[in-house]
Amino acid sequence: MKKPLLFAALYSAATVITVYIVQTRGAETTSACSYLDPIAIDVLAFAAALFLVVEGVVRIVQQPNDSWNVQAGRAIRIGFGCAIITIHVLQAIHK
Numbered sequence: 001m002k003k004p005l006l007f008a009a010l011y012s013a014a015t016v017i018t019v020y021i022v023q024t025r026g027a028e029t030t031s032a033c034s035y036l037d038p039i040a041i042d043v044l045a046f047a048a049a050l051f052l053v054v055e056g057v058v059r060i061v062q063q064p065n066d067s068w069n070v071q072a073g074r075a076i077r078i079g080f081g082c083a084i085i086t087i088h089v090l091q092a093i094h095k
Contacts, residue, residue, distance in 0.1 A: 004060045004068075008075035012053075012082040019086040042088040049088070052081030 056078035060071060 004064075004071035004075055005057070007072065008056065008060065008078045011075055011079040015079040015083040016086045019083045020090070023087060023090045039092065042092045045084055045088045046092075049081040049084035052077050053085070056081065 056074040059074050063070075
């Protein structure tokens with residue numbers, strides 16, 4: 001169980017850092033059209049991403065004997081959820 005959670009944490013940290021760098025640099029150089037979306041979009045996306053993160057962690061903890069492929073898929077879902085959360089938190093801060 002420790003290896004999949006460690007992989008998920010490292011992958012999530014990498015996606016958060018990457019998304020943060022891309023978003024902050026992109027906001028400086030282009031007109032950020034997605035920043036004009038209603039706040040409800042950010043809230044809904046944040047909720048869906050939070051579900052991905054929580055569901056992935058719970059599955060890893062509840063089913064520690066699953067194959068590495070299954071656990072890696074869960075870790076990647078957690079990373080995607082963290083990336084989505086980062087994007088929409090940055091957009092909400094901008095608003």
